[in-house]
Amino acid sequence: MNDSQQNIKKNVLEKIRHGDVVMRPKIYFTLQVIVVAVVAVCAFIASVLVVSFAFFSLHESGELLLLGFGVRGLLTFIALFPWVTLLIAVGLVVLLEWLIRYFKFSYRQPILKVFFVAVCVVCVGGLLITFTPLHTNLSDTADRGDLPFIGQLYEDVHMPHEDKGEFRGVVVSVATSTITITHNDHDADADDGTRVVTVPTNFNTSILHIGDRVYVAGDMTNGTVTAYGLSKF
């Protein structure tokens, strides 16, 4: 070692001896790992819940039925898709990936592989949660107005986007080429209403019965909806 390298050793040891440089206790590092792990677990749980909410809202709103209504239905599905929810879920997965790269099992793997595995696990977790009554119970609580902060999210699931050509309701009368539906979003506000729907050509209205819940995609003129897609759900 040359003189300047000897000086490095001398200077560092001097600082250690004088207490200018001190060792951090082991507990500091243990807590650091625990904090990272806890935040990662929270990010994972949040992402699973957000994804499960997206599945729930697509299923509960009937918007998945749009995929069976041809190209126009597909375009409406894309327009109505909960992109914000998806972006939040992706953001949480990215946060999760960033946090777990702190650990050896993660940084030794390619980023895309870890991301893909995380997305799969989150999606499967989200799907499994949709089979539990969690979101249905939360939705009922929101309808009663007893769910603060996130209650509006559940209320919005029940609201049809009539401006984008989406209508939902319960059949109250059936004729040869028209049906009348009434919308009830299960809460006490004043957005309920009745719509007359002209069913698509070749649609057999005899399969519909009073009380059926239907999902309608179409255009509204003068209070009457001309449907290009209609399905029970």
Next chain:
Amino acid sequence: MSDSHPPYPTDEELVTRVQHGDQEIFGELMDRYTEKLSRYGRQFLARPEHIEDLVQDVFIKAYQNIQSVDTSRKFSSWIYRIAHNAFVNALRAQQTAPISYFDFDTFTAHPVYEDGHAERKEAEEMRVLVEKGIKKLDQKYREVVMLYYFENMDYQQIADILHVPIGTVGIRLSRAKALLKKELPVDTTHI
């Protein structure tokens, strides 16, 4: 006849003693790594005039965080990781152009063909090539080449230092070799 010399303690044994309060033993660790880290830093930085200060900071940081060392793993990877971060920060301060964090090599999987025997056999040839051409290499290739050929680390250790997948180490190393062979005059390759 028994061996009267005490066994040469490993880095990890020294670390354990430091962790238990034997602060003077840290000097022994510094003896082992000052030259190595200085050499690594000199190749790493565009202007290595303050390398001693940087290496001193690395040892200070190492001492402060030594309780986080898992002595069942290689201490060398751990201290090189600290040095790597310090040198990257110094490089960032020196360069006007920003250093990219984005590297597609870390995104996808690359097959790892670490044939230690064959690669070490050609190491002497490569070392000569590297000495002549290392400054021509990009930073991401330079650091892998330095750690592999001059610090004699394996892919696993390099991956732990750089926090990149093992396959990325392999692909960077093979690209660096190809670049060096292409860049340098033919006569230097006939060693």
